[in-house]
Amino acid sequence: MLRRTLARFGIDPYLLALLATVAVAIILPATGRGAVVANDAVSVAVALLFFLYGARLSPKAVWDGLLHWRLQSLVFASTYVLFPLLGLGLTKAFGNFLSPTLILGLMFVCVLPSTVQSSIAFTSIARGNVAAALCSASVSNLFGMVVTPLLVMLLLNANGGGFSTAAVESIALQLLAPFAVGQILRPWIGTFLQRHKAVISLVDRGSILLVVYAAFSEGMAAGIWSQVTAGDLVAVVLLDMVLLAAVLVITTVVSRRFGFSKEDEIAIVFCGSKKSLASGIPMANILFPGQALGLIVLPLMLFHQIQLFACATLAQRYAKRPVETHPEPESQPMLGPAKA
Template structure:
C-alpha cells in the first residue's frame, strides 16, 4: 500500500499559511503592491509556460477519447459543482461580506487539483492512470472555462469579464501554455527530470498570488470584517459544501456504472478544487483589494479537502475491491 500523505507536512499548506501571515503582518500597499502585482503576473506566466511543457499532448488526446468517463467528469465539475457554488453563494450572502460570499461561486467554477487528487486516488486503490490524464484535461479546460462560467453565473455580482480581462487571461495564462505545448518536444524531458524543483515553482507562484491578494484585503480592513460568528459561518458553509461534493461525486460515479477503481478517481477529481489555478486566476480577474476576500473560501476549502481526503482514501483502500 502506498504511504499515507502527511497532511501537516504538506509544503503547499506551509506556503499558504506563510503567505497569508506575511500579508497580515507586512502587506504590500501603495506602489509596493503594484510592483508585487507585476511580479505575480510574471511568475504566473512562467508557471503556465512550464505547465504547457510538462502536460503531454498524448495525455490530452487520451482524455478526449475516453468520453464515458471524462464527459460526465467535466459536466460534474463545471456544471454541478458550479451550480453548487452559486447556491452556496446565495446562502453565504445572508451572513458574510458580499465578496467573501462571491468566493463560493468562484471556487465552484474551478477545476480540480492535480497532485493531491492523483495521490489520494493511488492511496485508495483507484485508477491512477485515469486520474493523471483526467487532472491534465480538466485543468486545461478550466483555463478556458472558469472565467466565462463564473461571469455567466455571477451576473452583476461577478467580476467584469470584459475585453481587457479576456486579453489578460489570454496573455498570462493561455499564451504561455500554448508556447509550452509548442516547445514540448524539446523541453519536456528537461522539465520532467526536475520535477521536484518545478513543484517548488508551483508553490512559489501560488504563494506570491495569495500574498498579493491578501495584502489588498488587509488594506481594505479584512480583520475588522470577521468576528467569531462570521468565521463560524464561513467554516460551516465550506464544510457543508465539501461534504455534499464528496457524497455527490461518489453517488454520481455509482450512477454512471463506473468500476470501483474508476469511481474512486471520479470521487477525488470531482470533489477537490485547485488553488493552483484559483489563486493565479483570481490575481488576474480581481483587483488586489478584492482578490483576498474572494479566495478566502477557496483557501479554507483546499485545507479541509486535504484533511478529509487522507482518512477517506485510507478507508476506501481497506474495503474489498
C-alpha cells in the first residue's frame, strides 16, 4: 500500500531510503574503527555489485544490441559526448556561484553511464523498443567502466578532480575483475539469479545504501556540511534540471531528424538522458579517494530523482499516443462462376 501511495505521487521509495541513510549518517556517523570497517565493507559490496552485473548480463544481448548501430551510436554520443559538453558549458557559465566540489560533482554526473532498470522500465511504459533499450543501457554500463574513468582524467582534472593511475588499478580490481568473473560464471549461476531477483535487488540497493552511508559519514567527520547553503542546493537542483531538459529536447529532435521510428525514438530519449546512481556512487568512491565524497555525489542524487519525475511524466505522455493499427488486406474476389 505504501509503495502504491508513493507511486501515485511520483515518489521513488528508494529515494526515501537514500534520504534515510543520509539522515542516519548525519546523526550516527561511522568514526574511528567503525569508519575503517565501513570502508572495507564498501569495497566488498562494490565488488559484489559488479559481480552480479556480470552474472546477469547476457553476452548475446550485448551483441544483438550492437547490430542496431545507428540507435546505439546516438545513445552513446548523448551519454558520453553531449552530456560532458553541456556540463562543461554549465560549469563555465555558473562555476562562480558554486563551490569547486559541487562543480566537480555536477561534471561527474555528466560522464557517468546510463541507467539500466529505469531506462528499460520507462521505455516499456511508453511502448517503445524495449529490446533496444535493454541492449543500449547494458552496453552503456559495460563501456562506462572504462570510458567514465577516462573522461574523469580528461575533463575533471581541470575542475579539481583527483584521478590518478591508482584509480585505474582500483577500477580494474573492484569493477572489471568482478564483472569478468560474473560473466565467466554466468552459465552456472545465471538461472539461480533469475529465480531470486528479489534477493539480488536487495543486494544491489543495499550496496548503494552502504556506500552512501560511508560517504556521508566521512563528510560529517570532515565537517563538509558547514560549506553547503540552501542557495547551493537550489542552484544544483536548477542546473540538474537545465541539464536534463536540454538532453531530452536534443535527443528527441535528433532522433526525429534521423528518421527513427517512434519506438526507437523512445528508447533513444530514455537511455540517452539517464545517469546511473547505481554505477556512479561506487565509481565516485574509487575515483575520488580522500575527497568530500558526500558533496561530490550530491548533484548525482538530486539528478537521479529529477530524472525519475521528468521521465515518468514523459513516459505517460508517450503511452497515450494512438495505437498504430495495420488494416487487414481486402479479401480477393472468388474466381470462377458464381453459384446460383
